[in-house]
Amino acid sequence: MVGRIKVAGLIAALLVIFLPSFTLAQDVNFSVSPAVLSIDNLPPGEATEFELTIHNKEELAHNFTIATFQPPEEERRERRTEFPDDSWISFSTQEIEVAANSQANVTVTVAIPQEQKWAGEDWEIWVGVAAESSDLLAVRLYVRLLVSTNPAMEARSNAGLVAGIVVGIILLGYGGYYYFRRKAKPE
Amino acid sequence: MKVVITSIVVALILALILSLPALAQESGTITITMTGVNEISISLDKTQWPLGNVPLDTEYTTSPPIEWCTLTVEGNCNVNTFILGEDAKWVDNPSAYKWTLSTDGTSGENVYGLWFRISGDTTRGPLSDGYVPITKTQDEFWPYAGGSSLAPGNTKQFGLKLLTPTYFVGGRQMQTQITISAVAA
Numbered sequence: 125m126v127g128r129i130k131v132a133g134l135i136a137a138l139l140v141i142f143l144p145s146f147t148l149a150q151d152v153n154f155s156v157s158p159a160v161l162s163i164d165n166l167p168p169g170e171a172t173e174f175e176l177t178i179h180n181k182e183e184l185a186h187n188f189t190i191a192t193f194q195p196p197e198e199e200r201r202e203r204r205t206e207f208p209d210d211s212w213i214s215f216s217t218q219e220i221e222v223a224a225n226s227q228a229n230v231t232v233t234v235a236i237p238q239e240q241k242w243a244g245e246d247w248e249i250w251v252g253v254a255a256e257s258s259d260l261l262a263v264r265l266y267v268r269l270l271v272s273t274n275p276a277m278e279a280r281s282n283a284g285l286v287a288g289i290v291v292g293i294i295l296l297g298y299g300g301y302y303y304f305r306r307k308a309k310p311e
Numbered sequence: 312m313k314v315v316i317t318s319i320v321v322a323l324i325l326a327l328i329l330s331l332p333a334l335a336q337e338s339g340t341i342t343i344t345m346t347g348v349n350e351i352s353i354s355l356d357k358t359q360w361p362l363g364n365v366p367l368d369t370e371y372t373t374s375p376p377i378e379w380c381t382l383t384v385e386g387n388c389n390v391n392t393f394i395l396g397e398d399a400k401w402v403d404n405p406s407a408y409k410w411t412l413s414t415d416g417t418s419g420e421n422v423y424g425l426w427f428r429i430s431g432d433t434t435r436g437p438l439s440d441g442y443v444p445i446t447k448t449q450d451e452f453w454p455y456a457g458g459s460s461l462a463p464g465n466t467k468q469f470g471l472k473l474l475t476p477t478y479f480v481g482g483r484q485m486q487t488q489i490t491i492s493a494v495a496a
Contacts, residue, residue: 164342
């Protein structure tokens with residue numbers, strides 16, 4: 125009986141593991157601004173940028189990571205659709221160390237490819253900032269990024285069409301002019 | 312001759328008049344707007360839960376069970392908050408061994424369960440006891456089911472529950488992370 129208990133105890137000891145056991149408390153308190161940012165009239169084929177500020181409110185320096193996140197439909201603002209491609213958003217750095225009680229800026233660039241189908245759209249994507257930590261609980265703050273493209277891409281196509289018509293009219297006019305001039309010449 | 316030239320000039324003027332609005336649209340300026348109040352921040356007063364040695368298929372709850380950690384809305388905007396879990400990985404070799412996070416809070420072989428419960432919430436979750444499984448999909452923390460978002464200064468207390476796998480390889484230190492996130496409401 126005693127032997128069985130010993131074996132059972134040994135098995136239990138072998139199965140025992142350590143779940144997170146850390147020595148230092150590393151609470152993270154930080155803020156991100158802006159919380160909501162709207163970019164309007166961004167023409168396809170062009171890019172714009174803005175500064176995202178991370179404020180580390182702790183007494184210790186922290187590393188922060190920055191990444192995009194596609195929110196589910198129910199979390200998006202009304203009439204906003206999914207941002208088509210995360211790679212259109214880039215950061216001056218995806219990881220930054222912010223000293224204690226100080227802040228740092230990250231430049232976010234939004235570039236839309238020059239294609240007709242991206243004109244006149246209203247999208248939403250989130251930019252997440254997280255403090256690197258090995259603790260069980262971590263915090264991530266999202267910037268709600270609302271991007272509206274300019275319908276000017278369509279206008280640009282129309283402008284090309286108009287230019288083409290103008291050139292056509294000029295060529296036709298000159299052709300007609302020389303034709304009638306030659307026809308009118310006495311033989 | 313004169314008729315032809317006059318026609319060309321008139322056509323050109325007409326074409327330019329028609330294309331002017333379109334050309335004017337092209338020169339529209341890009342506007343960047345930071346809407347209203349503009350700093351987002353939440354804080355947690357506790358981030359660690361050291362459990363030490365744990366046996367198979369055993370349930371652990373934080374102490375106190377549902378007022379273990381306090382989330383405080385710091386910034387100056389109302390927020391919606393979310394919670395996300397992940398697999399627990401072996402600290403010495405994370406790619407070699409893990410416990411998969413359960414999709415419904417239950418446990419299995421090398422599968423563990425995680426739950427949270429917000430203080431004052433006694434009806435939420437599959438068992439209607441206030442405990443909600445934490446999964447690898449980012450889910451609502453607060454509000455849920457169309458409730459009110461949290462305003463600056465608001466707090467929410469919550470606790471965690473962990474269910475160890477029914478089988479796992481012993482003697483390995485495992486590590487996991489729960490991410491609580493916030494976005495402007």
